[in-house]
Amino acid sequence: MKKKDFLIIVFFLITAVILWLLVNITLADITKGEVVIYKEGKVFATIPLTAEETVIVEDEIGNRNVIKVEGGKVTMTEASCRDQICVHTRPARKDGQSIICLPNRVAVEVRSTQKNEIDGVSE
Amino acid sequence: MNHNEIKKMVLFAVMTAVAIILHFVEGLFPMPVAIPGIKLGLPNIVSIVALYLFGPYAAFVILILRVFITSFLYSGFSSLIFSLTGGLLSVMVMSLFWKFREKGFSIISASVAGGVFHNVGQIFAAVAVLRTSAVFSYLPVLIVAGVATGTITGIVSGIIVPRLSRIYHINK
Structure with a gap:
Protein backbone atom coordinates (compact mmCIF):
# COMPACT_ATOMS: atom_id res chain seq x y z
CA MET A 1 0.00 0.00 0.00
CA LYS A 2 1.42 3.36 -1.00
CA LYS A 3 1.29 6.66 0.82
CA LYS A 4 -1.34 8.13 -1.47
CA ASP A 5 -3.60 5.14 -0.83
CA PHE A 6 -3.63 6.04 2.85
CA LEU A 7 -4.42 9.66 1.94
CA ILE A 8 -7.40 8.51 -0.15
CA ILE A 9 -8.70 6.33 2.69
CA VAL A 10 -8.24 9.11 5.26
CA PHE A 11 -9.93 11.57 2.90
CA PHE A 12 -13.04 9.42 2.57
CA LEU A 13 -13.18 8.72 6.29
CA ILE A 14 -12.97 12.44 7.12
CA THR A 15 -15.70 13.15 4.55
CA ALA A 16 -17.87 10.53 6.25
CA VAL A 17 -17.29 12.03 9.70
CA ILE A 18 -18.13 15.54 8.46
CA LEU A 19 -21.30 14.30 6.78
CA TRP A 20 -22.24 12.36 9.90
CA LEU A 21 -21.78 15.46 12.07
CA LEU A 22 -23.83 17.54 9.62
CA VAL A 23 -26.65 15.01 9.66
CA ASN A 24 -26.65 14.78 13.45
CA ILE A 25 -26.50 18.52 14.05
CA THR A 26 -29.30 19.27 11.62
CA LEU A 27 -31.45 16.45 13.00
CA ALA A 28 -32.35 18.22 16.20
CA ASP A 29 -34.72 16.44 18.54
CA ILE A 30 -38.25 17.53 17.91
CA MET B 1 -10.41 -11.86 -36.12
CA ASN B 2 -6.86 -12.53 -35.22
CA HIS B 3 -5.60 -14.76 -32.47
CA ASN B 4 -5.27 -11.97 -29.94
CA GLU B 5 -8.83 -10.70 -30.43
CA ILE B 6 -10.30 -14.15 -29.92
CA LYS B 7 -8.24 -14.55 -26.76
CA LYS B 8 -9.57 -11.25 -25.43
CA MET B 9 -13.15 -12.10 -26.28
CA VAL B 10 -12.91 -15.42 -24.48
CA LEU B 11 -11.29 -13.78 -21.45
CA PHE B 12 -14.09 -11.14 -21.32
CA ALA B 13 -16.66 -13.94 -21.35
CA VAL B 14 -14.84 -15.89 -18.65
CA MET B 15 -14.52 -12.81 -16.46
CA THR B 16 -18.22 -12.01 -16.87
CA ALA B 17 -19.00 -15.57 -15.78
CA VAL B 18 -16.69 -15.23 -12.77
CA ALA B 19 -18.39 -11.96 -11.80
CA ILE B 20 -21.85 -13.58 -11.97
CA ILE B 21 -20.66 -16.47 -9.81
CA LEU B 22 -19.10 -14.09 -7.28
CA HIS B 23 -22.42 -12.23 -7.12
CA PHE B 24 -24.12 -15.54 -6.31
CA VAL B 25 -21.46 -16.57 -3.77
CA GLU B 26 -21.80 -13.20 -2.04
CA GLY B 27 -25.51 -13.86 -1.57
CA LEU B 28 -24.75 -17.13 0.21
CA PHE B 29 -23.17 -15.60 3.28
CA PRO B 30 -25.07 -12.57 4.56
CA MET B 31 -23.11 -9.75 6.13
CA PRO B 32 -23.73 -9.01 9.82
CA VAL B 33 -27.26 -7.61 9.72
CA ALA B 34 -26.57 -4.67 12.06
CA ILE B 35 -26.03 -2.38 9.06
CA PRO B 36 -28.50 -3.04 6.28
CA GLY B 37 -27.65 -2.82 2.60
CA ILE B 38 -23.94 -3.45 2.87
CA LYS B 39 -22.22 -6.01 0.72
CA LEU B 40 -18.63 -7.10 0.36
CA GLY B 41 -18.64 -6.26 -3.35
CA LEU B 42 -16.91 -9.42 -4.55
CA PRO B 43 -17.99 -8.90 -8.19
CA ASN B 44 -16.19 -5.58 -8.02
CA ILE B 45 -12.91 -7.53 -7.92
CA VAL B 46 -13.63 -8.60 -11.49
CA SER B 47 -14.26 -4.99 -12.55
CA ILE B 48 -10.93 -3.89 -11.08
CA VAL B 49 -9.00 -6.81 -12.54
CA ALA B 50 -10.56 -6.18 -15.98
CA LEU B 51 -9.70 -2.49 -15.69
CA TYR B 52 -6.05 -3.10 -14.84
CA LEU B 53 -5.58 -5.91 -17.37
CA PHE B 54 -7.50 -4.57 -20.37
CA GLY B 55 -8.48 -0.96 -19.59
CA PRO B 56 -11.77 0.91 -19.01
CA TYR B 57 -13.54 -0.45 -22.12
CA ALA B 58 -13.30 -4.02 -20.85
CA ALA B 59 -14.33 -3.02 -17.34
CA PHE B 60 -17.48 -1.28 -18.64
CA VAL B 61 -18.44 -4.13 -20.98
CA ILE B 62 -18.02 -6.77 -18.28
CA LEU B 63 -19.84 -4.63 -15.70
CA ILE B 64 -22.87 -4.02 -17.92
CA LEU B 65 -23.11 -7.69 -18.94
CA ARG B 66 -22.80 -8.80 -15.32
CA VAL B 67 -25.37 -6.35 -13.98
CA PHE B 68 -27.98 -7.22 -16.60
CA ILE B 69 -27.50 -10.97 -16.28
CA THR B 70 -27.49 -11.05 -12.45
CA SER B 71 -30.50 -8.71 -12.26
CA PHE B 72 -32.57 -10.86 -14.59
CA LEU B 73 -31.38 -14.11 -13.00
CA TYR B 74 -31.71 -13.30 -9.32
CA SER B 75 -33.16 -10.00 -8.28
CA GLY B 76 -35.41 -8.34 -10.86
CA PHE B 77 -35.80 -4.98 -12.50
CA SER B 78 -35.73 -2.64 -9.50
CA SER B 79 -32.32 -3.89 -8.44
CA LEU B 80 -31.09 -3.31 -11.99
CA ILE B 81 -31.42 0.47 -11.52
CA PHE B 82 -29.41 0.39 -8.29
CA SER B 83 -26.72 -1.99 -9.52
CA LEU B 84 -26.31 -0.11 -12.76
CA THR B 85 -26.00 3.41 -11.32
CA GLY B 86 -23.71 2.20 -8.54
CA GLY B 87 -21.61 0.06 -10.85
CA LEU B 88 -21.23 2.65 -13.62
CA LEU B 89 -20.25 5.43 -11.20
CA SER B 90 -17.81 3.06 -9.50
CA VAL B 91 -16.11 2.00 -12.75
CA MET B 92 -15.96 5.62 -13.95
CA VAL B 93 -14.16 6.72 -10.79
CA MET B 94 -11.85 3.70 -10.85
CA SER B 95 -10.99 4.45 -14.48
CA LEU B 96 -9.84 7.91 -13.38
CA PHE B 97 -7.52 6.36 -10.79
CA TRP B 98 -6.35 3.83 -13.37
CA LYS B 99 -5.42 6.73 -15.66
CA PHE B 100 -3.30 8.27 -12.90
CA ARG B 101 -1.80 4.94 -11.78
CA GLU B 102 1.72 6.21 -12.44
CA LYS B 103 1.18 9.20 -10.12
CA GLY B 104 1.34 7.11 -6.94
CA PHE B 105 -2.21 5.83 -6.76
CA SER B 106 -2.15 2.06 -6.54
CA ILE B 107 -4.93 -0.40 -7.23
CA ILE B 108 -6.08 0.00 -3.61
CA SER B 109 -6.88 3.71 -4.11
CA ALA B 110 -8.92 2.82 -7.16
CA SER B 111 -10.75 0.07 -5.31
CA VAL B 112 -11.50 2.21 -2.24
CA ALA B 113 -12.82 5.07 -4.38
CA GLY B 114 -14.77 2.55 -6.45
CA GLY B 115 -16.35 1.05 -3.34
CA VAL B 116 -17.31 4.44 -1.96
CA PHE B 117 -18.77 5.71 -5.23
CA HIS B 118 -20.66 2.48 -5.80
CA ASN B 119 -22.56 3.22 -2.59
CA VAL B 120 -22.90 6.93 -3.44
CA GLY B 121 -24.41 5.96 -6.80
CA GLN B 122 -26.90 3.66 -5.13
CA ILE B 123 -27.92 6.39 -2.70
CA PHE B 124 -28.61 8.73 -5.61
CA ALA B 125 -30.62 6.01 -7.32
CA ALA B 126 -32.60 5.52 -4.10
CA VAL B 127 -33.27 9.27 -3.91
CA ALA B 128 -34.50 9.24 -7.51
CA VAL B 129 -36.72 6.19 -7.02
CA LEU B 130 -38.19 7.13 -3.65
CA ARG B 131 -38.25 10.89 -4.35
CA THR B 132 -37.11 11.72 -0.84
CA SER B 133 -33.83 13.28 0.19
CA ALA B 134 -34.08 11.61 3.60
CA VAL B 135 -31.94 8.75 2.27
CA PHE B 136 -28.90 11.04 2.32
CA SER B 137 -28.65 10.72 6.10
CA TYR B 138 -27.45 7.18 5.46
CA LEU B 139 -24.51 8.36 3.33
CA PRO B 140 -21.78 8.56 6.06
CA VAL B 141 -22.34 4.93 7.05
CA LEU B 142 -22.17 3.82 3.43
CA ILE B 143 -18.96 5.80 2.80
CA VAL B 144 -17.20 4.07 5.71
CA ALA B 145 -18.53 0.72 4.49
CA GLY B 146 -17.27 1.50 0.99
CA VAL B 147 -13.79 2.26 2.32
CA ALA B 148 -13.70 -1.01 4.28
CA THR B 149 -14.95 -3.27 1.49
CA GLY B 150 -12.93 -1.34 -1.10
CA THR B 151 -9.72 -1.94 0.84
CA ILE B 152 -10.37 -5.67 0.99
CA THR B 153 -11.26 -6.01 -2.71
CA GLY B 154 -8.28 -3.77 -3.56
CA ILE B 155 -5.82 -6.00 -1.72
CA VAL B 156 -7.29 -9.10 -3.39
CA SER B 157 -7.15 -7.45 -6.84
CA GLY B 158 -3.57 -6.34 -6.18
CA ILE B 159 -2.65 -9.99 -5.73
CA ILE B 160 -4.60 -11.21 -8.77
CA VAL B 161 -3.62 -8.65 -11.42
CA PRO B 162 0.17 -9.28 -11.63
CA ARG B 163 -0.37 -13.04 -11.68
CA LEU B 164 -3.00 -13.00 -14.42
CA SER B 165 -1.06 -10.61 -16.62
CA ARG B 166 1.94 -12.96 -16.38
CA ILE B 167 -0.16 -15.98 -17.32
CA TYR B 168 -2.01 -14.41 -20.22
CA HIS B 169 0.85 -12.33 -21.68
CA ILE B 170 -1.62 -9.58 -22.35
CA ASN B 171 -0.48 -6.97 -24.85
CA LYS B 172 -1.88 -3.67 -23.70
Missing part, protein backbone atom coordinates in the same frame (compact mmCIF):
# COMPACT_ATOMS: atom_id res chain seq x y z
CA THR A 31 -41.39 17.18 19.90
CA LYS A 32 -43.53 18.82 17.25
CA GLY A 33 -43.00 16.60 14.27
CA GLU A 34 -44.94 14.53 11.85
CA VAL A 35 -44.52 11.18 10.19
CA VAL A 36 -44.91 11.15 6.44
CA ILE A 37 -45.46 7.83 4.72
CA TYR A 38 -44.64 7.60 1.03
CA LYS A 39 -45.80 4.84 -1.28
CA GLU A 40 -44.32 4.76 -4.81
CA GLY A 41 -43.01 8.29 -4.25
CA LYS A 42 -46.44 9.71 -3.39
CA VAL A 43 -47.56 10.80 0.06
CA PHE A 44 -49.72 8.03 1.47
CA ALA A 45 -50.41 9.39 4.94
CA THR A 46 -49.27 12.08 7.35
CA ILE A 47 -49.48 11.45 11.09
CA PRO A 48 -48.38 13.69 13.98
CA LEU A 49 -45.46 12.19 15.92
CA THR A 50 -47.40 12.59 19.14
CA ALA A 51 -50.16 10.26 17.96
CA GLU A 52 -50.59 6.60 18.81
CA GLU A 53 -51.49 5.03 15.53
CA THR A 54 -50.88 2.02 13.31
CA VAL A 55 -51.01 2.42 9.55
CA ILE A 56 -51.19 -0.42 7.06
CA VAL A 57 -49.90 0.25 3.55
CA GLU A 58 -51.06 -2.26 0.98
CA ASP A 59 -51.14 -2.37 -2.81
CA GLU A 60 -52.85 -4.44 -5.51
CA ILE A 61 -50.00 -6.94 -5.80
CA GLY A 62 -50.06 -7.82 -2.13
CA ASN A 63 -47.11 -5.81 -0.82
CA ARG A 64 -47.87 -4.98 2.78
CA ASN A 65 -46.19 -2.76 5.36
CA VAL A 66 -47.33 -2.02 8.88
CA ILE A 67 -46.09 1.23 10.38
CA LYS A 68 -46.55 2.06 14.03
CA VAL A 69 -46.34 5.51 15.61
CA GLU A 70 -46.01 5.39 19.37
CA GLY A 71 -44.31 7.36 22.12
CA GLY A 72 -42.82 9.98 19.79
CA LYS A 73 -41.17 7.48 17.47
CA VAL A 74 -42.05 5.47 14.41
CA THR A 75 -41.23 1.85 13.59
CA MET A 76 -41.95 -0.54 10.76
CA THR A 77 -43.37 -3.51 12.62
CA GLU A 78 -44.19 -5.72 9.67
CA ALA A 79 -43.27 -5.92 5.99
CA SER A 80 -43.94 -8.40 3.24
CA CYS A 81 -40.54 -7.84 1.65
CA ARG A 82 -37.85 -10.48 1.42
CA ASP A 83 -34.91 -8.75 3.11
CA GLN A 84 -36.74 -7.22 6.13
CA ILE A 85 -34.20 -4.40 6.28
CA CYS A 86 -36.96 -1.90 7.06
CA VAL A 87 -38.17 -3.96 10.03
CA HIS A 88 -34.65 -4.05 11.47
CA THR A 89 -34.08 -0.32 10.99
CA ARG A 90 -33.87 1.60 14.24
CA PRO A 91 -36.98 3.62 15.22
CA ALA A 92 -37.06 7.08 13.64
CA ARG A 93 -37.71 9.99 15.98
CA LYS A 94 -35.72 12.96 14.69
CA ASP A 95 -36.25 15.36 11.81
CA GLY A 96 -35.01 13.77 8.60
CA GLN A 97 -34.67 10.22 9.91
CA SER A 98 -36.36 7.59 7.84
CA ILE A 99 -37.24 3.96 7.44
CA ILE A 100 -37.19 2.67 3.92
CA CYS A 101 -38.54 -0.49 2.38
CA LEU A 102 -37.08 -0.52 -1.12
CA PRO A 103 -38.73 -3.70 -2.46
CA ASN A 104 -42.19 -2.35 -1.63
CA ARG A 105 -41.30 1.26 -2.51
CA VAL A 106 -42.36 2.50 0.91
CA ALA A 107 -40.57 5.29 2.72
CA VAL A 108 -41.38 6.63 6.19
CA GLU A 109 -39.90 9.97 7.05
CA VAL A 110 -39.99 12.06 10.21
CA ARG A 111 -40.03 15.77 9.63
CA SER A 112 -40.32 18.82 11.78
CA THR A 113 -43.55 20.77 11.57
CA GLN A 114 -41.63 23.89 12.51
CA LYS A 115 -40.85 25.92 9.40
CA ASN A 116 -37.29 25.63 8.20
CA GLU A 117 -36.16 27.70 5.23
CA ILE A 118 -33.25 25.42 4.32
CA ASP A 119 -35.57 22.47 3.77
CA GLY A 120 -37.15 24.24 0.82
CA VAL A 121 -33.92 23.90 -1.17
CA SER A 122 -34.06 20.14 -1.41
CA GLU A 123 -37.65 20.00 -2.56
